[in-house]
Amino acid sequence: MSDLPDRPDFTAGLRILARLCRPALRPMLVSTGLAIVSTALELVPFVAFFLAIRDLLDGSADGGRFLVLALVVAVASTVRFVTWSWALKISHLAAFDVMADLRLEIARTLAQLPLGWFSRRRSGKVQRALTDDVQRLEVLLAHAIPELASALVFWVAAAIWLLAVDWVLALAALGLAPVAFFVQWLGMHDSSVHVRRITAAADDLHGRAAEVLRHPPVVRLFDRFGTITGPIEAAIDEAVAADEAWSRRYAGTGTGFRVLITADFVIALPVGVWLLARGSTDAPSLVLVLLLGAGILQPLERAYRLGFRLSWISYAGATVDAMLQETALPEPREPQPPQIGPVEFDRVTFAHEPPTPTVSDVSFRAEVGEVTALVGPSGAGKSTLARLLSRFWDVDDGSIRIGGVDVRDLHSSDLFAQLALVFQDPFLFSDTVAGNLRVGRADATDEELTAACRAARIHDTIAALPNGYDTHIGAGGIDLSGGERQRLTIARAMLRNAPIVVLDEATAMADPDSEAAIQEAISELVAGRTLIVIAHRLRTVASADRIVVVDDGRVVEIGRHGDLVDAGGTYATMWNDMRIAESLHLGDGGHVGEGRRVDERTGGGS
Numbered sequence: 001m002s003d004l005p006d007r008p009d010f011t012a013g014l015r016i017l018a019r020l021c022r023p024a025l026r027p028m029l030v031s032t033g034l035a036i037v038s039t040a041l042e043l044v045p046f047v048a049f050f051l052a053i054r055d056l057l058d059g060s061a062d063g064g065r066f067l068v069l070a071l072v073v074a075v076a077s078t079v080r081f082v083t084w085s086w087a088l089k090i091s092h093l094a095a096f097d098v099m100a101d102l103r104l105e106i107a108r109t110l111a112q113l114p115l116g117w118f119s120r121r122r123s124g125k126v127q128r129a130l131t132d133d134v135q136r137l138e139v140l141l142a143h144a145i146p147e148l149a150s151a152l153v154f155w156v157a158a159a160i161w162l163l164a165v166d167w168v169l170a171l172a173a174l175g176l177a178p179v180a181f182f183v184q185w186l187g188m189h190d191s192s193v194h195v196r197r198i199t200a201a202a203d204d205l206h207g208r209a210a211e212v213l214r215h216p217p218v219v220r221l222f223d224r225f226g227t228i229t230g231p232i233e234a235a236i237d238e239a240v241a242a243d244e245a246w247s248r249r250y251a252g253t254g255t256g257f258r259v260l261i262t263a264d265f266v267i268a269l270p271v272g273v274w275l276l277a278r279g280s281t282d283a284p285s286l287v288l289v290l291l292l293g294a295g296i297l298q299p300l301e302r303a304y305r306l307g308f309r310l311s312w313i314s315y316a317g318a319t320v321d322a323m324l325q326e327t328a329l330p331e332p333r334e335p336q337p338p339q340i341g342p343v344e345f346d347r348v349t350f351a352h353e354p355p356t357p358t359v360s361d362v363s364f365r366a367e368v369g370e371v372t373a374l375v376g377p378s379g380a381g382k383s384t385l386a387r388l389l390s391r392f393w394d395v396d397d398g399s400i401r402i403g404g405v406d407v408r409d410l411h412s413s414d415l416f417a418q419l420a421l422v423f424q425d426p427f428l429f430s431d432t433v434a435g436n437l438r439v440g441r442a443d444a445t446d447e448e449l450t451a452a453c454r455a456a457r458i459h460d461t462i463a464a465l466p467n468g469y470d471t472h473i474g475a476g477g478i479d480l481s482g483g484e485r486q487r488l489t490i491a492r493a494m495l496r497n498a499p500i501v502v503l504d505e506a507t508a509m510a511d512p513d514s515e516a517a518i519q520e521a522i523s524e525l526v527a528g529r530t531l532i533v534i535a536h537r538l539r540t541v542a543s544a545d546r547i548v549v550v551d552d553g554r555v556v557e558i559g560r561h562g563d564l565v566d567a568g569g570t571y572a573t574m575w576n577d578m579r580i581a582e583s584l585h586l587g588d589g590g591h592v593g594e595g596r597r598v599d600e601r602t603g604g605g606s
């Protein structure tokens, strides 16, 4: 799984750009052709000027001829501007097409990636690829290609003409250009190192700043020792250092290039005067060479700016390309029809970072119509097991089956249709309550929304909001409490009507009251479904039909609450620890009622 292309060398970057921009080949050719015509017409005023001076100097000047020259210059200038604007119009339209296609293609690739690919670390890069990196290609297609092509054509045409007029003078005027380009190359050829460093620094700064901006209270309250802002300052320093290193590296050669391409007259003028004095050239030729020598500067200046951008563009292209090359979740060659039935983990082994397995040899069954609980210490691998079921990653060994069918033999859309997941961090979109619920099922009726919310014990809370189900929540709207959000995500999962529901720490954020409400919601949820519940708080799973105890990636016990407590193993130890912790807690009188109630429920339910 690659993140950023390691060090896209310049030519590889160009090859990638050529491939990405291939669909725009035809319009780009037309655009470049028009740009070349337009730039060639830039020579017309010089030619006219040359002819006029020659006429003036040899005394053959007459008004009619000047008028014709003036007309020719006027027409050429008009055509030049028209062709140039068409060239840019066509190149821009082509660029926008390519950008739109690339963005869609990246989106399609993202849609096919296993969910395990996405992480907070990557989200910044995905965002950058979709926005900034694709945008850089616009610069290449819309501006750089037509401008570079025309600059080169102008330069070559002017050079040929000058050589034809007076080759000695021409060489004197043009001689510095190759030196200038060599100096430019010296500055640019290893720029990818700097571009990579600057981009990485910017990414890092971006990510850290976004995190801090998202949680200002945490920063205010906890950052007395600079533990949070310290790394940001370091990131800023690195970003500045990266920019400085690049500037230092480039300052000399960049200035050298500009000086050299503007210095043509330094050689051409003395050489020209000397030739004129010797009688081996004439005044019109000298004026032309000096004028055109300065005119040639302009397109070279454009080429210079392009060279400066090209390493950024090719780096951006390589990032976009790397994103498009990511490996999709493998789909089965012959997908099996999905079956309703138990979820079976059969000797499942998986490593996040091989060779150390995160979970090893895990086997258990979650039956339809039952609650199966996964418990165990933090880091034991519970969430990993839940994610393996939804193919965030594929198992390294063993298999996971639903109703006897390996999840890898199901088409991913069939697999996802069977699953509803509620994660540790209940995520809601910035939208209305109803909008958030309909993420579960777009065509759900209002009655179905209400029914799901009643079952999830959240309906009354929603009804009390200013606009009921049409109340805007999330960013810019009303903030629901952690417990309310969790119940809302449970309602969303219920609405999905999926036969398998996985709740990962669904009650983690809840206060005792909403925890009880969530417990009730869960028991509503289980009817006819397979429910897998992951929890730290053992009370919330004590009534489960089956408790799977995971420790250090292995299943150490399976059974019902009472049997596991009696067995005196890992679960019993965890249970006793929890009771000791609770009795310490009870001292302040806070949770007495809640503790008793859950105990009663547990007694009645199991």
Ligand SMILES: Nc1ncnc2c1ncn2[C@@H]1O[C@H](COP(=O)(O)OP(=O)(O)OP(=O)(O)O)[C@@H](O)[C@H]1O
Residues within 6 Å of the ligand: 352, 353, 358, 376, 377, 378, 379, 380, 381, 382, 383, 384, 385, 536
């Ligand atoms: N994407 C990942 N890449 C690498 N390692 C990971 C990844 N996700 C989890 N891990 C590691 O795998 C191990 C198991 O993590 P997991 O989240 O499954 O534990 P858990 O039992 O759910 O813990 P908790 O109860 O704290 O939620 C941990 O050591 C964790 O650091």
Ligand SMILES: [Mg+2]
Residues within 6 Å of the ligand: 382, 383, 384, 424, 504
């Ligand atoms: Mg977890």
